[in-house]
Amino acid sequence: MDVSKKKELQALAVRIRMAALEAIHSLGSGHIGGALSICDVLAVLYGGEMRVDPQNPQWPERDKLVCSKGHAGPGVYGTLAVKGFFPYEELKTLNRPGTRLPSHCDRNKTPGVDMTTGSLGQGTSLACGMAMGEKLRGRDSRVFLIVGDGESNEGQVWEAFSFAAAKKLDNLVVLLDWNKRQLDGWTEDVLSMGDYVEKFNAFGFDTVKVDGNDVEALQGALERTRVGNGKPFAIVMDTVKGAGIKEVAETVMNHSLTVNDEQYTRWMAQLQSELDALEG
Amino acid sequence: MEIVYNGEMDKRACKEVLGRVIPQLVKEDPEIVYLDADLMSCIGTLKGTRDVADRAINCGIAEANMIGVACGLASAGFKPIVHTFGPFASRRCFDQVFLSAGYAKNDITIIGTDPGVMAAMNGGTHMPFEDMALYNTIPGATIIDVTDPTLLESAIRQCVNRKGVKYIRVGRKQYAKVYAEGSEVPIGKATVLREGGDAVVFASGILVHEAMKAAETLAAEGTQISVLDMFSVKPLDEEAVVEYARKTGAVVVAENHNRHGGLYASVAQVLCERCPVPAACVAVEDEFGEVGPQGYLQERFGLTADHVVAQVKAVLARKG
Numbered sequence: 001m002d003v004s005k006k007k008e009l010q011a012l013a014v015r016i017r018m019a020a021l022e023a024i025h026s027l028g029s030g031h032i033g034g035a036l037s038i039c040d041v042l043a044v045l046y047g048g049e050m051r052v053d054p055q056n057p058q059w060p061e062r063d064k065l066v067c068s069k070g071h072a073g074p075g076v077y078g079t080l081a082v083k084g085f086f087p088y089e090e091l092k093t094l095n096r097p098g099t100r101l102p103s104h105c106d107r108n109k110t111p112g113v114d115m116t117t118g119s120l121g122q123g124t125s126l127a128c129g130m131a132m133g134e135k136l137r138g139r140d141s142r143v144f145l146i147v148g149d150g151e152s153n154e155g156q157v158w159e160a161f162s163f164a165a166a167k168k169l170d171n172l173v174v175l176l177d178w179n180k181r182q183l184d185g186w187t188e189d190v191l192s193m194g195d196y197v198e199k200f201n202a203f204g205f206d207t208v209k210v211d212g213n214d215v216e217a218l219q220g221a222l223e224r225t226r227v228g229n230g231k232p233f234a235i236v237m238d239t240v241k242g243a244g245i246k247e248v249a250e251t252v253m254n255h256s257l258t259v260n261d262e263q264y265t266r267w268m269a270q271l272q273s274e275l276d277a278l279e280g
Numbered sequence: 281m282e283i284v285y286n287g288e289m290d291k292r293a294c295k296e297v298l299g300r301v302i303p304q305l306v307k308e309d310p311e312i313v314y315l316d317a318d319l320m321s322c323i324g325t326l327k328g329t330r331d332v333a334d335r336a337i338n339c340g341i342a343e344a345n346m347i348g349v350a351c352g353l354a355s356a357g358f359k360p361i362v363h364t365f366g367p368f369a370s371r372r373c374f375d376q377v378f379l380s381a382g383y384a385k386n387d388i389t390i391i392g393t394d395p396g397v398m399a400a401m402n403g404g405t406h407m408p409f410e411d412m413a414l415y416n417t418i419p420g421a422t423i424i425d426v427t428d429p430t431l432l433e434s435a436i437r438q439c440v441n442r443k444g445v446k447y448i449r450v451g452r453k454q455y456a457k458v459y460a461e462g463s464e465v466p467i468g469k470a471t472v473l474r475e476g477g478d479a480v481v482f483a484s485g486i487l488v489h490e491a492m493k494a495a496e497t498l499a500a501e502g503t504q505i506s507v508l509d510m511f512s513v514k515p516l517d518e519e520a521v522v523e524y525a526r527k528t529g530a531v532v533v534a535e536n537h538n539r540h541g542g543l544y545a546s547v548a549q550v551l552c553e554r555c556p557v558p559a560a561c562v563a564v565e566d567e568f569g570e571v572g573p574q575g576y577l578q579e580r581f582g583l584t585a586d587h588v589v590a591q592v593k594a595v596l597a598r599k600g
Contacts, residue, residue, distance in 0.1 A: 060357075107355070108385055115355065116384035119375055125345040126380055129352020136313070136334060137356060156376075159345035166340075 001216045009215040011278040012082065013043035017244045018271045019078030019091055023101065025264040026092035031103070033241040033254035035075035037179040037212070038067075038146055041237060042079040044218045045144060054084040057111045063141050064114040064130055068123025069148035069177065070104035076113065077101050085112035121154030123147070124174075128164050131172040131232075142225070146175045150182025153191050158203070161232075165204030170228030174205070177212065179241035183255045200234035212237025213244075245270070282460035285473055285492060290429050290457035294450050297429045298391070299324025301436055302361060306332045311357065312440060315350050317343050317364040323393060323452060325363075343368045347376035351386035359387070359440045366392035366399070366449055370411035382418045382445045389439040389446040395425070395485065396536035397577035398451035399569065407569025408449075412513055413541025415447045422467060423513040425484035425535065425543070426450035430459040431511055438467050449485070453574075456489035458509065470517035476504030479530035479592050479599075482521065484510045484543050487534035487562060487583060494588035505592060513543050518550050525555040530595040534562035534588055558598035560591045 016039045024030035046052065050063040067076050074094060081088045086100070093099040100109045104118030115130070117123040127145035134141045147157060164172050176196055184190050193199070200207040206229060210217040218237070225233040241255075242248035245267050248257065259267075302325050305312050313335045320326040320338060329336030339346035343364055350360035362369070369392030370377075381388050392411055394400075399407040415423045421444055424435045432450055439446035458473065459465055473488070474495050483491040491507045498505055506524050510517070510533075525531050531551060533544040544561040551559055564581045578584050 106384075115352075116379070119379045121344075122348055122376060122380050125348020125376070126352040126355070126384075126386075128345070129349035130355055131352070132337070132349065133353045133356025133358060136353075136358070156344045156348070159342040160348065163339060163342065163345055163349065167337075 006216050007278050009043050009047045012047045013040045014271050014275045015082045016078045019081050020074040023074045023091040023094040025259045027094050029258040031071040032257050035072045036244050037239040037241045038075050038177050040213045040215050041218050044215050046079050046083050049222050064143045066115040066123045066127040067105050067146045068117050069151050070117030073105050080112040120151040121156035124157045124160035128160050131169040142171045144173050149178045149187050161203045164232040168230050169232045170230050172232040173225045174234040176236045178236050179239045181241040196236045205234040206231040207234040209236040212239035281463040284460045285458045289454045292429045293454050294429050294432050295324050295452035297432050301433050303328030306335050311359050313353050313358045313360045315339055315346050315362045317346050343373040344376045347373045348380050350388045351380040354386035354388055361389045363391040366395045366408040366411050370414045374414050391448045393452050395449035397574055400574045403571030404569040409538040409564045412537050416541055418445050420444040422446040424448045425511055425513050427488050427509050427511045428455040428458045430461050430463050431465050434465045467512050468515045470520040471509040474507040476506045478503050480506040480524040480528045481532045482508050482510045482547050483534040485536045490585040491534050491588050493585035497589050516546050521547055521550045522555050525557050529557050530599040531559040532591045538564040558595045560595050562587045562591050
């Protein structure tokens with residue numbers, strides 16, 4: 001990856017974090033940890049890897065994203081706002097009465113959201129059906145599925161992964177957000193899931209593990225998924241829950257946090273200076 | 281639509297209808313996909329779908345995933361028909377149906393076979409007395425309690441092109457013939473099978489036949505009752521409920537389901553709000569199912585013509 005492309009994606013990731021923070025601060029609290037951990041992959045996906053058109057969010061030939069960890073909505077909304085799917089100012093309506101930006105992703109409300117999620121695990125099967133639908137329609141669109149590591153406690157996730165491999169859904173890319181924490185604390189303590197790479201391989205996936213907060217590593221892994229080989233792809237993203245805002249990342253129980261005006265101002269200034277350095 | 285009820289069984293088992301109609305629909309309409317959870321052989325669709333195997337998807341024994349996959353296909357514009365046994369098509373995957381299909385507006389048709397006592401030899405674990413109650417709570421859902429093979433085919437053809445979550449409960453065996461072959465029976469309208477002024481029985485599924493037999497017995501004793509086929513449990517034909525409740529002043533609701541949350545509950549709501557008259561039900565009490573022949577189970581759980589007769593007499597006594 002050339003340096004300018006890398007800086008561009010890194011800057012996009014910072015902008016997405018700023019947008020997610022804008023939304024969560026406007027409400028005063030929200031699912032900040034798991035939204036921040038996926039901002040880098042969202043930047044790579046919407047920064048060029050995915051075939052999308054912000055002016056035509058229902059374009060049938062587009063690539064689709066299912067954020068099965070639906071509570072990361074603010075990260076997805078931040079991305080869509082930055083990319084122009086809807087006005088940036090609308091981020092401040094998060095969870096307000098009548099909003100198009102509910103806590104969990106809703107395909108019937110938000111321009112650019114491809115699937116409704118929120119009850120953990122369900123997005124995995126939906127993504128399989130979507131990927132199968134693309135194949136039946138003869139389209140070369142890909143379906144990207146973000147799954148939380150805590151979410152993978154749900155049995156439905158593994159039903160869906162079995163299905164994806166059995167039906168050779170090689171237009172499906174699973175992005176496992178291995179941020180090592182869930183609502184009650186460390187996943188190792190709540191319900192240890194073992195080695196994800198071994199698990200995915202055993203389930204019949206073509207699997208790689210990368211630094212999930214490194215846009216260059218993510219881009220490299222995603223490039224491998226452009227041509228199908230009869231197997232679904234899995235990218236185990238080694239991430240930090242709360243990545244990009246040090247104080248959030250260092251708070252162990254950061255699934256949902258309050259964000260006051262002082263924190264917002266300080267964190268925004270930090271993100272802005274990162275952005276200036278990248279774009280300066 | 282033509283009514284041809286004479287107490288005789290329809291020669292075709294519903295399994296034959298499912299085995300013919302589902303493959304036919306998949307072949308007729310390239311937008312239709314059929315998903316099953318390792319029970320294709322049980323409804324005779326395994327062979328008939330071999331040449332359209334890309335749109336006849338065996339999901340294995342994983343009902344929650346099957347519902348999600350169907351919903352994903354719906355989001356790509358397909359019209360999925362999903363089948364498994366009734367308990368697995370309702371209890372087992374309820375949150376998936378509620379959210380991935382209902383809430384997310386991914387329109388799918390779900391066929392749950394062997395409802396209530398029709399699960400017979402599979403016994404209590406496979407015997408849903410509560411499937412309609414669950415589906416009744418899903419906003420905008422359609423619930424069809426199948427009356428006979430003709431209605432089954434008509435219902436499937438309407439449901440695949442209908443919005444929302446559609447749930448069709450049907451036994452795989454024979455039913456008494458009610459509708460002439462080829463009849464279109466519109467969803468949302470009750471069918472009047474018999475007119476009588478003393479009381480009305482609102483029945484669905486296998487209880488339609490029991491209600492008609494009960495009507496004969498009562499007529500011989502000088503009591504004339506109306507019998508309506510309420511196959512469309514949701515949307516319910518509320519106007520028919522009110523009209524016949526007013527006309528007769530005494531109501532019995534008969535269903536192969538428990539008394540909580542199914543047809544009786546829906547009719548009773550309408551009566552409470554619009555036309556309070558004495559009412560009773562022929563339905564399963566607060567009990568789990570058990571194993572045995574269907575005839576035994578109908579006796580055991582109180583779902584026979586004799587039970588209908590008794591309940592009609594009970595409401596007539598309260599009518600005064």
